[in-house]
Each structure stands twice: as structure tokens, then as C-alpha cells.
Amino acid sequence: MAFGIKRKELILWKEKVKNGEIAFLTHYWEDPRFPTATSVTKVGCNDIDRLIHWGQQYGLKKEWIHFTSYPHFDLFEERQREILYKEKMFGHIRRFNL
Numbered sequence: 001m002a003f004g005i006k007r008k009e010l011i012l013w014k015e016k017v018k019n020g021e022i023a024f025l026t027h028y029w030e031d032p033r034f035p036t037a038t039s040v041t042k043v044g045c046n047d048i049d050r051l052i053h054w055g056q057q058y059g060l061k062k063e064w065i066h067f068t069s070y071p072h073f074d075l076f077e078e079r080q081r082e083i084l085y086k087e088k089m090f091g092h093i094r095r096f097n098l
Helices: 007-018 048-056 077-086 090-095
Strands: 023-029 039-044 072-075
Touching (some): 007 023, 007 039, 023 090, 039 048, 048 072, 077 090
Antiparallel strands (some): 039 072
């Protein structure tokens, strides 16, 4: 279940993904499969080769891409914090207490 995100943020993320940009969307999240995770960051891009290349620098495997209308990696917990920090996404880190 996702919460803590504004409609405008979601629309902007979708636009960036469709335009082939690497786009970040963080929101609060609950999933019984990951009981210690409180948020997730979706890193998306419609240009699959670009998304794969971006993920490789962080050790993300192309098999981990969710091939939906908005292709993306899901990041949570330590990997989420580490990548957001390296990408200088400090607003996401502060907002979601990461």
C-alpha cells in the first residue's frame, strides 16, 4: 500500500519516465513481504537501455526492473538510502526520514 504522495508528484514522475529521463518517486509503503521497510523509491525511465545502465552503477540487475507502463526499479531500506544519497536526492531523504 502506498501513501504520503501528492497527485502532482506522481504525474510529474510519469511524465519524466515517459520522456526517457531517470525519475525518482519516493513514498511511504507497507508490504508484509518487507516488514522493516517503511518507504520505497521507484526509479523509472522509459528508455530501458538507459535505465539498465543507470542501475548497473549501483549493482542493480536488469532482471529487477518492473516492466509496467512505467519501467522502474524499486529501492528500499539500505540500498534506497545509499542511492538517494549518491544521487543527491536529499529532499527525499529528509522527507521520509531515511
